[in-house]
Amino acid sequence: MPFLIIDGKEIEVKKGTTILEAAKLAGIEIPHFCYHPGLKPAGTCRMCLVEISGNPKLQTACTTEVQDGMVVNTNSPAVKKAREEVLSFLLYDHPLDCPICDKAGECLLQKNYNEHGSTEIPVKEEMIRREKKVFISERLILDRERCVLCTRCVRFLEEITGTRELLVSKRGDNSEIDIFQGIPVNNLYSGNLVDICPVGAITDLDFRFKARVWFLKEIPSVCPLCGRGCNIFIDVKGEFFPSLSKERIFRIRPRYSEINKYWICDIGRYKLAELDKNRIANPILLEPNGVREVSFEEALMSFSHYFKEPDKVAILSSYHLTNEENQLIKMIFYDKMGIKNIGYTGFRDGKGDNILLVSDRNPNRKGVKKLWGDDIEKRTQEVFQLMRRGNFNFLLLIGDEILEDENVFLSVRETFTVWILSRYNELYHNVRVILPMRNFFEKEGTFTNIDGIDQSFSSALPPFKNVPSLKDIISQISSLSGIKIEKELCERS
Ligand code: SF4
Numbered sequence: 246m247p248f249l250i251i252d253g254k255e256i257e258v259k260k261g262t263t264i265l266e267a268a269k270l271a272g273i274e275i276p277h278f279c280y281h282p283g284l285k286p287a288g289t290c291r292m293c294l295v296e297i298s299g300n301p302k303l304q305t306a307c308t309t310e311v312q313d314g315m316v317v318n319t320n321s322p323a324v325k326k327a328r329e330e331v332l333s334f335l336l337y338d339h340p341l342d343c344p345i346c347d348k349a350g351e352c353l354l355q356k357n358y359n360e361h362g363s364t365e366i367p368v369k370e371e372m373i374r375r376e377k378k379v380f381i382s383e384r385l386i387l388d389r390e391r392c393v394l395c396t397r398c399v400r401f402l403e404e405i406t407g408t409r410e411l412l413v414s415k416r417g418d419n420s421e422i423d424i425f426q427g428i429p430v431n432n433l434y435s436g437n438l439v440d441i442c443p444v445g446a447i448t449d450l451d452f453r454f455k456a457r458v459w460f461l462k463e464i465p466s467v468c469p470l471c472g473r474g475c476n477i478f479i480d481v482k483g484e485f486f487p488s489l490s491k492e493r494i495f496r497i498r499p500r501y502s503e504i505n506k507y508w509i510c511d512i513g514r515y516k517l518a519e520l521d522k523n524r525i526a527n528p529i530l531l532e533p534n535g536v537r538e539v540s541f542e543e544a545l546m547s548f549s550h551y552f553k554e555p556d557k558v559a560i561l562s563s564y565h566l567t568n569e570e571n572q573l574i575k576m577i578f579y580d581k582m583g584i585k586n587i588g589y590t591g592f593r594d595g596k597g598d599n600i601l602l603v604s605d606r607n608p609n610r611k612g613v614k615k616l617w618g619d620d621i622e623k624r625t626q627e628v629f630q631l632m633r634r635g636n637f638n639f640l641l642l643i644g645d646e647i648l649e650d651e652n653v654f655l656s657v658r659e660t661f662t663v664w665i666l667s668r669y670n671e672l673y674h675n676v677r678v679i680l681p682m683r684n685f686f687e688k689e690g691t692f693t694n695i696d697g698i699d700q701s702f703s704s705a706l707p708p709f710k711n712v713p714s715l716k717d718i719i720s721q722i723s724s725l726s727g728i729k730i731e732k733e734l735c736e737r738s
């Protein structure tokens with residue numbers, strides 16, 4: 246393993262490690278623009294120049310591999326001067342519109358200039374003006390004045406998606422990012438371009454001008470929109486958020502993990518916040534003579550007697566529930582109350598790809614199988630068959646996602662049906678009682694991803710209108726049905 250000295254620190258690294266990465270391991274940050282840990286090095290920006298003993302010229306740390314015995318200086322006067330020059334060169338033509346730029350606060354140009362820039366920026370006689378609003382996809386906007394031509398976006402589309410929609414066109418001073426042959430960016434990972442652009446050159450209609458990033462709070466979480474379980478940040482209002490905006494979720498961004506590396510797909514990024522729309526605040530009774538909002542007690546009393554005949558009860562639950570919620574369902578409904586007809590369903594399968602997205606659009610099918618056994622799908626089909634034959638007096642549906650399985654709704658009109666869910670949908674009027682529960686953003690728990698990896702997450706938002714958790718609802722149902730559940734049992738699950 247090569248051994249080097251960097252700013253006086255001795256460090257041994259794996260063969261093939263670049264100086265920039267070796268420095269990172271030694272706790273030394275080398276400023277950069279074009280380097281990105283998820284992409285191959287390009288060496289285009291020259292921001293990472295360092296001095297290597299015995300080498301007459303400065304070298305780019307992001308492309309130079311460590312050689313045994315190397316002595317590197319990342320802070321010599323020559324290095325400092327080179328950094329100042331690179332920054333001055335970039336700032337010649339930069340619009341400096343930080344006050345209205347979404348990237349402000351997260352921008353590498355701001356950061357590098359603050360830490361390494363010179364206060365004397367030579368002023369060019371005539372600044373080159375470029376287009377500031379070029380749609381490179383339906384939702385991504387390129388500001389050519391802000392672009393530092395690092396080519397991260399071009400390389401992402403070459404190396405990760407293989408779709409190659411962007412390129413550097415023209416030459417010299419006129420070089421600019423453009424879409425290839427006039428065909429816009431159109432792939433399921435396009436939102437990552439906004440994250441990897443080191444400046445505010447690529448912005449997203451979804452977030453544009455909505456918030457200053459320093460007023461947001463990032464909550465680490467796990468995406469529930471497919472079995473991969475990508476690690477994400479959910480950006481919500483921070484304590485000092487300055488406006489009365491009703492928006493609760495501002496951005497979904499990737500969080501590095503071995504599972505998803507630096508990326509997420511556009512389904513996770515743009516569809517997740519929809520789970521917080523059209524929320525139900527109060528229990529609802531749907532009676533022949535009308536629909537009325539009622540208290541939880543009244544709603545629960547309207548059906549608690551059905552549990553006296555457990556053979557006549559079926560429960561259909563969702564692959565979107567956490568392992569802890571599923572354990573509670575098993576302990577209370579199956580073990581204690583003797584309800585044996587319990588099945589699981591969820592979102593319909595979609596198309597997977599060979600990057601991250603998998604066809605199973607549910608986050609916890611694996612966890613359900615671990616708990617209930619691999620034959621849970623077969624048992625669910627048996628429950629559907631019994632439903633079709635009219636075997637049940639009472640049906641309890643748990644979770645919003647089950648609406649995508651048409652089997653669930655075959656017999657709900659004939660059977661007294663209660664649905665515990667978080668938001669309105671086009672099918673809710675088919676049941677007799679609606680009980681609102683907290684959604685994904687408002688609960689904590691664990692999902693087991695498609696590879697069997699357990700991942701826990703915490704709540705990102707306070708409950709909407711104080712709706713109860715599924716655990717609270719289950720424990721209320723059980724106590725109203727005459728079954729005493731020890732408090733610890735609920736807390737343990
Ligand atoms: S648009 Fe952003 S990522 Fe692409 S080259 Fe310009 S600065 Fe780099």
Ligand code: SF4
Pocket residue numbers: 468469470471472473474475505509510511512513514601602603
């Ligand atoms: S690949 Fe799956 S888990 Fe990852 S962001 Fe997309 S939908 Fe979410």
Ligand code: FES
Pocket residue numbers: 276277278279280287288289290291292293294305306307308
């Ligand atoms: S980060 Fe090394 S040349 Fe850009």
